[in-house]
Amino acid sequence: MTHTPVLPDGWTLVALDSVGSTNDEAAQLADGGASEGTVVWAREQQGGRGRRGRRWASPPGNLYSSTILRPDCPAPRAAELGFVAALAVGDLVPASRAIRLKWPNDVLVDGGKIAGILLESAIAQDGRVEHVVAGIGVNVAFAPQLAEMRYPGASLGGTVEAALEGLMRALATRLAQWRRDGFGVIREGWLAQAGPLGAEVDVRLGEGLVSGRFAGLDHEGALLLDTADGPRKIVSGELLGRAA
Numbered sequence: 001m002t003h004t005p006v007l008p009d010g011w012t013l014v015a016l017d018s019v020g021s022t023n024d025e026a027a028q029l030a031d032g033g034a035s036e037g038t039v040v041w042a043r044e045q046q047g048g049r050g051r052r053g054r055r056w057a058s059p060p061g062n063l064y065s066s067t068i069l070r071p072d073c074p075a076p077r078a079a080e081l082g083f084v085a086a087l088a089v090g091d092l093v094p095a096s097r098a099i100r101l102k103w104p105n106d107v108l109v110d111g112g113k114i115a116g117i118l119l120e121s122a123i124a125q126d127g128r129v130e131h132v133v134a135g136i137g138v139n140v141a142f143a144p145q146l147a148e149m150r151y152p153g154a155s156l157g158g159t160v161e162a163a164l165e166g167l168m169r170a171l172a173t174r175l176a177q178w179r180r181d182g183f184g185v186i187r188e189g190w191l192a193q194a195g196p197l198g199a200e201v202d203v204r205l206g207e208g209l210v211s212g213r214f215a216g217l218d219h220e221g222a223l224l225l226d227t228a229d230g231p232r233k234i235v236s237g238e239l240l241g242r243a244a
């Protein structure tokens with residue numbers, strides 16, 4: 001039995017059967033003044049987008065959502081919301097399953113990627129964030145073959161409606177925590193579910209690859225790596241498995 005998902009108080013659902021990308025729909029609504037907590041949800045996407053220009057396979061059965069956020073913070077802090085979103089996805093996963101968060105925004109469950117997060121921000125002329133669209137795709141019914149092939153997929157099970165309700169409840173809670181307690185608490189929560197410090201990792205930077213030992217996150221969410229050439233701070237890239 002399907003039902004209309006119930007969102008947190010004050011949040012608004014825009015439910016669509018099919019769309020190009022929910023992120024594009026949400027960005028348009030945000031440009032038109034839609035408030036924080038406007039959630040665009042589609043049963044399928046014809047042009048689902050992933051990070052680094054990849055496509056996100058989006059047939060019916062999985063969750064495709066984009067939530068408008070208005071964090072009212074300087075542009076560099078917008079990336080903190082990716083960690084907020086990753087924790088919210090983790091909150092959705094039953095405790096019986098093993099969660100591993102992978103920098104910057106991936107959520108692995110039982111070793112497989114269960115969700116993808118694509119944050120897209122609009123920045124005002126004064127350098128503050130106008131809005132952030134937090135695009136979150138969760139594998140509910142099945143795990144599509146991933147373009148990057150480095151990880152197997154994983155899926156949550158249950159219904160898309162239940163996943164959407166649970167995800168938005170968790171996102172609202174984590175956002176409130178971020179606003180109340182700041183990024184430090186989010187960072188601690190994220191690190192507690194990330195790979196162990198000291199684990200050997202590879203990080204993709206554009207076309208290149210850097211290897212080193214995972215040394216945590218700095219106070220802005222940059223990845224800290226101990227490499228053979230000394231410590232490095234990586235602001236933008238993608239951590240690839242091995243141990244973490």
Ligand code: BTN
Nearest residue numbers: 021048049050051116117135137
């Ligand atoms: C990734 O590459 O891991 C991020 C994938 C993000 C996919 C979601 S699905 C809902 C939203 N709409 C999109 O086009 N992409 C995001």
